[in-house]
Amino acid sequence: MANIQYYDVILKPVVTEKTMALMADKKYTFLVHTEANKTQIKEAVEKMFPGTKVAGVNTINMDGKNRRVRGTMTFGKTAKTKKAIVQLTEESAEIEIFQGL
Numbered sequence: 111m112a113n114i115q116y117y118d119v120i121l122k123p124v125v126t127e128k129t130m131a132l133m134a135d136k137k138y139t140f141l142v143h144t145e146a147n148k149t150q151i152k153e154a155v156e157k158m159f160p161g162t163k164v165a166g167v168n169t170i171n172m173d174g175k176n177r178r179v180r181g182t183m184t185f186g187k188t189a190k191t192k193k194a195i196v197q198l199t200e201e202s203a204e205i206e207i208f209q210g211l
Contacts, residue, residue: 119146119154136198138205144192151194161203168195
């Protein structure tokens with residue numbers, strides 16, 4: 111496995127209706143590096159967002175979708191992704207990226 115730094119672990123937040131509803135329970139969803147494990151994700155969130163304490167991390171490996179190549183009957187695949195749902199503790203600070211949404 112490559113040497114992944116904490117700022118390489120979290121790629122971007124996932125903003126959907128379902129993830130916005132989870133924020134009421136202090137659960138935040140991020141798109142993460144495909145080779146990152148749960149402890150790396152926990153450390154990255156706590157370092158990138160000061161004042162946060164992570165209670166738990168759930169990860170989901172998503173396979174790429176089949177897509178048709180233009181004009182032909184051949185198929186290709188999009189890239190595999192990995193999502194992480196991060197549960198913060200009750201005394202933890204909120205994550206500021208999501209405050210204005």
